[in-house]
Amino acid sequence: MKKGILLSALAALALAMFAPLGAVAEGQKEVTLTYVLQNTTKTTAVEAIFAAYKAKTGVSVEIQALPAGEEYGRLMQTRFATNDYPDLFEMDPGTKQYIKFRADETLYDWTSDPVIKRIAASTVDFQTLDGKIYGIPWGSTGSMGVYYNKAVFKAIGKTPPAKWGDLVGIAKAAKAVGYIPLYEGVKTGWPLQVFSLAGWTSFVDPAIGDAGVRKLEKNELRLNAIPALSDVLKRQYDIMKAGYVQDNALSGTYEEQQELFGQGKIAMSLQIPGFLSALEQKFGKQFVIDNVGWFPMPSDTDTGIATLTPAGQILVPRLGKNVEAAVDLVRFMTEKANVDILYQNMPGIPVYLEASASLYPAQEEVLKYVKANKAKINVQNRLSSSFTDYPKILQALFIDGNVQAAVDLLDENYRKTGKARALPGF
Amino acid sequence: MKRSNFYRIPLFLVCVAVSLIVLVPFAMILVNSFKDARQSALFKLSLPDEFLWSNYKLVLSKPAVIRSFLNTIYIAVFSVLLTDLCAAMAAFVIQRRPTRLGKAAYYTFLMGLVIPISIIPTIRLMMNTGLHNTYRGMILYYTAINLPFAIFLLTGFIGSVPKELDESAMLDGCKPLRLFFRIILPLLSTVMVTSTIVVAIAVWDDFVGPFYLISDYRKWTIVLNIYTFVSQYETNWGVVFAFLMLVMTPILLLYFALQRYIISGLTAGALKG
């Protein structure tokens, strides 16, 4: 008798353990699409668009926010590896994502889809790999460069630099009066890259040309064999050494950078376009309109070439459960009314032909450079391999000033990653 | 030990000092969990001007938090049950039947205490067996990694259960399962409490397991949710502290209620083993 009870208890235990097999499965009655994005993305725009979509078609879209950064890419790749495909997801820009996700096997092919006609030509080019398009751009073009506080510049009597020497002069003047000339988010890590990536278009591209970049892509040119790159890194280190960054350089964080910039204590910040939305969230739209300016990294002789950050993209797994619905959703999202909502919430240079977007003055500056053809896309987006561990390499550079070691390690990681991705030439 | 009373007071003060070193950080979290973002970033020990419950409300309002609490409890309960059961059975035989096979098994289990978990191959194995990203997979994982310590603890303890009991039961014609469940197991209750608590806390506190083995954020355990509150872009310390308090509180309650068992069990097992 007792044994029976015991055995049935054990059996119940075993069953209970296997029960929640379906516990987290969604109800399968109506179609619900899952849309995955990074948890640092503002969701106001997509929420509004999805609400409109539901009103129109009855299809709900659930937003899943995953940890941002390296983690995000890995989590998505892991899900692909376990055949756990989301219906559609946002991803970093560029065709290197096609390679990472083995697009030809796993992603929906947009090449001949009418949606493409809505996109600006240069962006269409950017999204094309070997004649195929697997990602639909979602976002705006911005620039990595120097975002400066106009009020501070006025106070020290300076204007945007006409050449590199002027930049150093601005830093000197700012420091003399007690402002932080240039804030580097060393502890946070990723902001450190902006200096050299902004500097790349002004110093390295002119030195090696498009041919040089093509060689890098095919591993025919090594990163530690580019004197212009070593030079840019040296300049970054020298600026820090000369004391033109915050005290306690190594503890600088992105949070503090936003805070101090808004309080008018910083003259210049090397930052990504997202800096503007961050400032808007903390200090209001008017602050960004009145006080935030932008200029590209100046070269030794002129105002330099702007580094453009392309829009992110939406990828649709071909092997997902609701491909048709997902594709339909994307077509809806890229209609004029909806891209307008996007740009209203995240101002920037639009990639959609019909979209009307209002830009911040800082962004208008960027547009000027684009129109004057003095802009180039961020080199990271032009290459299929990656500058792996770049933030750490730069942190180490800030500690020991060893530029050679930094470029050697950068080169090594670049080739290691290329080899791991089985890219041609590595 | 007899020592002149002269030393008592300074030693007592040393204990008080060390206690402060231990407790003050916790006090800091507690106090600052009631302050707003700007105030809490100052990390002061001072009491808040006003007790803001909004931080706690914010943390608890996130469905991810409640969900992960439930996930963790679910996984912890079953991991504990499975580990306790398997470990007790194994320890029983290992201790009572000291043959070569038994010893080999014992040392194989102990290897689990030394050799680090190969987490990446574990992921692949779980993917291939359909255990990846599942509750049952996590339960089996936690059982596997806690078995070494549980077996170690229990084997040491079973030694103190007299064999005569077994023998008299056997004379009464008792079968092994019955012997085990009705006679041995009840006598192990104190050390089982220790084992239960140790495993439960191991599951509660674990970061590595869910981080590598669960890719569906809805199945995350409680500590992984720190990502929800600490990002690269913005950290509201008041909210983070409220979250930390919520995660710590169950453990603290469990600990204060049962610390006798934990400590005595650990020391008994460690020193007898």
Added chain:
Amino acid sequence: MTMERRQNYPYWFLLPAFAVFALLYLTPTLTGLYYSFTDWNINKKTIDFVGLENFRSLFSDRKMVAALWHTLIYAFAVTVIRNSVGLGMALVLNVKMRFRNLFRTVFFLPYMISPLIIGYLFTAIYHPANGLLNMGLKGAGLGVFAVDWLNDPRFALFSAIMVDVWRTSGFAMVIYLAGLQMIPGELYESASLDGARFTQTFRHIMFPLIAPSLTINLVLSLIGTMKVFVMILVLTNGGPGYTTEVINTYIMTEFSLGLYGLGTAANLVLTALIVLLGFPVLILLRKREVAL
């Protein structure tokens, strides 16, 4: 053993535990051994044998060498400091003292809390401007010591070490205390009758008799600290630069990049390190226990 006895302690009792253990611990460990020698990564569909290539790559990687070094320093430093503090506190509590159990409860407390939580807690405490530590130092007139604990490459590893000590000394203390309490009172009495001072009592009676506690604590310390991961991840993420990288943070980086073969190889290096250091220490200490 008699037939009946064999039947009463059936081997199949071992099966449930062994099954789970074999599946989710032994199997990955063994396959890990194989994968260490392959180029397994997230971008390739096939897994190919590459011999010692991974290890060549590991040992020529500046970051891995730094990680190895830091892991050893961390393990050694934490073990020594933790056990000294733990033993010291055990000796203090060994005295007949009021609230002894209360103190024991308090000292053991941090060990129960997740290293992740402790990590975030100390990120706040170590904050260069507002953190409790520096505020306390400045208040006590020791402002010159108020450095940037987690971001200064000179102090980052040390800061992490001290957090580990704070968290785990209670555990060491509890084991030592139990060992001390097992020493029969008469031994102390005869020692004091002989007029022995405390240091002599310690050296000749207490220390030798707590040998089992010492063995357990030292071995567990060494093994556990070499596996350090979450604490460092949260406190410094291996930074600034590479100054606090340890093997497990290195493994995580490789994993994040999808370089699974390399990550597994690094894990094998860690295992080898633990075995090469742990076993001799264990055997030496056990021998000492027996001899004493």
